[in-house]
Amino acid sequence: MTANSAFPFRPYQSITLSEEEMVQRSTAFYQRLNQRRSVRDFSSRPVPREVIENLIRTAGTAPSGANKQPWMFCAVQNMSLKRQIRAAAEQEEVEGYAHRMPQEWLEDLAPLGTDWRKPFLEEAPWLIVVFRRIYEPQHDGSQRNNYYVTESTGLATGLLLAAAHEAGLVALTHTPSPMNFLTRLLDRPKNERPFLLIPIGYPAPDAQVPDIQRKPLDEISTWY
Numbered sequence: 001m002t003a004n005s006a007f008p009f010r011p012y013q014s015i016t017l018s019e020e021e022m023v024q025r026s027t028a029f030y031q032r033l034n035q036r037r038s039v040r041d042f043s044s045r046p047v048p049r050e051v052i053e054n055l056i057r058t059a060g061t062a063p064s065g066a067n068k069q070p071w072m073f074c075a076v077q078n079m080s081l082k083r084q085i086r087a088a089a090e091q092e093e094v095e096g097y098a099h100r101m102p103q104e105w106l107e108d109l110a111p112l113g114t115d116w117r118k119p120f121l122e123e124a125p126w127l128i129v130v131f132r133r134i135y136e137p138q139h140d141g142s143q144r145n146n147y148y149v150t151e152s153t154g155l156a157t158g159l160l161l162a163a164a165h166e167a168g169l170v171a172l173t174h175t176p177s178p179m180n181f182l183t184r185l186l187d188r189p190k191n192e193r194p195f196l197l198i199p200i201g202y203p204a205p206d207a208q209v210p211d212i213q214r215k216p217l218d219e220i221s222t223w224y
């Protein structure tokens with residue numbers, strides 16, 4: 001590829017491993033990530049801000065359409081804000097579970113034991129509210145669109161969850177619906193849309209997770 005002055009190129013810094021090391025490291029990484037679980041019972045034990053900063057830095061290493069990095073991570077530690085987020089989320093969820101969600105959806109969720117109550121939004125020391133940025137406002141007042149915004153923000157959030165797990169913390173990908181209350185409570189600009197609400201912290205000492213299984217390799221892969 002040719003370089004230009006706007007986007008200079010530099011050599012890629014690679015690490016080269018032996019096949020044996022690749023097998024060993026990829027196995028270890030898989031085994032580590034295979035221990036990750038969505039947890040809904042949080043301890044209120046504080047987590048240092050520096051850790052959360054590193055999780056967000058890690059999320060920000062994700063690939064994105066045209067390198068637009070179309071994401072914003074709002075880190076909420078403030079108790080009164082967490083309370084307001086919980087109250088607004090529960091208000092939507094009460095409606096959701098009682099009226100909006102179809103019977104089939106409720107049946108699919110029944111084994112997970114979820115309901116409208118979201119105490120983790122208050123108990124977890126941090127809430128990370130992920131926004132996807134549809135466009136970028138320009139200095140001249142015009143707008144430039146971002147690309148593959150949902151895919152890019154999803155990839156970044158995946159890395160955030162992996163980083164939290166690696167730090168020994170637990171997280172939940174929570175999806176209150178609808179989520180526009182987050183735009184209002186966090187005073188976010190018009191180009192940002194709420195994507196996911198992620199409590200992060202230590203698990204409660206008595207935290208339980210459903211005993212569910214991951215699909216085996218032959219069900220999630222087809223080889224040609």
Ligand code: IYR
Nearest residue numbers: 093109114115174175176177
């Ligand atoms: N938004 C609801 C419902 C919910 C939906 C799915 I799909 C889940 O995997 C879990 C919950 C809630 O957060 O309870």
